[in-house]
Amino acid sequence: MDQRAELSEFLRSRRARLKPADVGLPDFGRYRRVPGLRREELAQLAGVSVAYYTRLEQGNGQNVSAEVLDSIARALRLSETERAHLTHLAKPKAKKRRAAAARPQQVRPQVRQLIDAMDPVPAVVLGRGLDILAWNRMARALLGDFAAWEPQERNMARHVFLDGNARSLYRDWECKAVEVVSVLRLCAGCYPDDLRLSGLVGELSVKSEEFRSLWAAHTVADKGHGVKRLNHPLVGDLDLAHETLQFPDDHDLSLVTYHAEPGSRSAESLRLLSDWGVEEAADAGSR
Incomplete structure (x- = not known):
């Protein structure tokens, strides 16, 4: 850029x-x-x-x-x-940023073990440019079957703007879209030489009029915390708090978790979704 x-x-x-x-x-x-x-x-x-x-x-x-x-x-x-x-x-910081942008991001095995151990709390690891690098069983059940996507398609911005399911999944899709573009813009400012990130912005600009409009606004934001309002095809409406935690040895990696208020309807829906996921896995293993 x-x-x-x-x-x-x-x-x-x-x-x-x-x-x-x-x-x-x-x-x-x-x-x-x-x-x-x-x-x-x-x-x-x-x-x-x-x-x-x-x-x-x-x-x-x-x-x-x-x-x-x-x-x-x-x-x-x-x-x-x-x-x-x-x-x-x-x-x-040109030299430092170019070197970082040229390196593929890796998720340590211990981090993958950690998010698996967090189940039934949905957890996903996001990388530079909102790439989806790792997830646990519940994140896959909640947000989408990341494993079924092509590796180059595992990106939160691409999911929000190019995946038709996202518009029905996020009850406040417009807010989610602004949030994603704002985080992507911040990342682009840090890594102007990241060819993959530039390619992503170019692809989304070509394929999504909404993305072009939001990108032109130059809003920036960091990943943080808040509430996600979802409409899951299996369990209906969910109001989930999300938290973003950065890794001390790699600030371009972040762990995002989702949880419901104890005793709430959303907590019960998450429990049902977790039980459904366990049953589906058991059925698949018996085939």
Whole structure:
């Protein structure tokens, strides 16, 4: 990906979303020619010259200091995740990132044993670019038969946008789509030289109008925690809390788990789904 273009478009998009009133500036309404703040206004708020900020917004961020980036981030009201994304775009760690992007990601046998031992808690290991690298029995029963997918198709973004089953599985599909694109955008900022990631973004842009629209918004987010609202074809509606845990020796790998509130209807549905999975495995073994 073109790092300079990404930096330019990200800064433009963040500037456009701010209204003068948001930062205490007068708003001349219909007499304003541009959405959001002008470059001059943003530069004033950040305490830098207009020429300096203009060069940065044109993608020339190689010599910008951390202090200036911090000032611009404050002026743009960036979140912590957006600040990190801005830093990756303006001051990429090229050699380190290229080396990491060139290495295929591996899941240690001990991690696979761990997620199997977590059953009946659904657990999946996601890699760089939301690749689905490992899963346990319950994750497969809950989210999809990953084992039946071709290896190159085992990716959460591809699942959400190209798998027709995803639209019925996620009751709030639109929210899930925004979340996936935002995480993918953050990853792309960290690894602009990852050819597989660039190929994924290109494929999704060609095949999904929704993805193209969301990608153009330049939203970024990290994997975290929250609630997933599912409509499972076997057990119906589920409200599941999800947690994301990073591995200390590889921050590009994350363990995502799903659980229901004890005693809830969703907990009972998960139990039924687990029992069904055990019976299915037993039937398959007796054939």
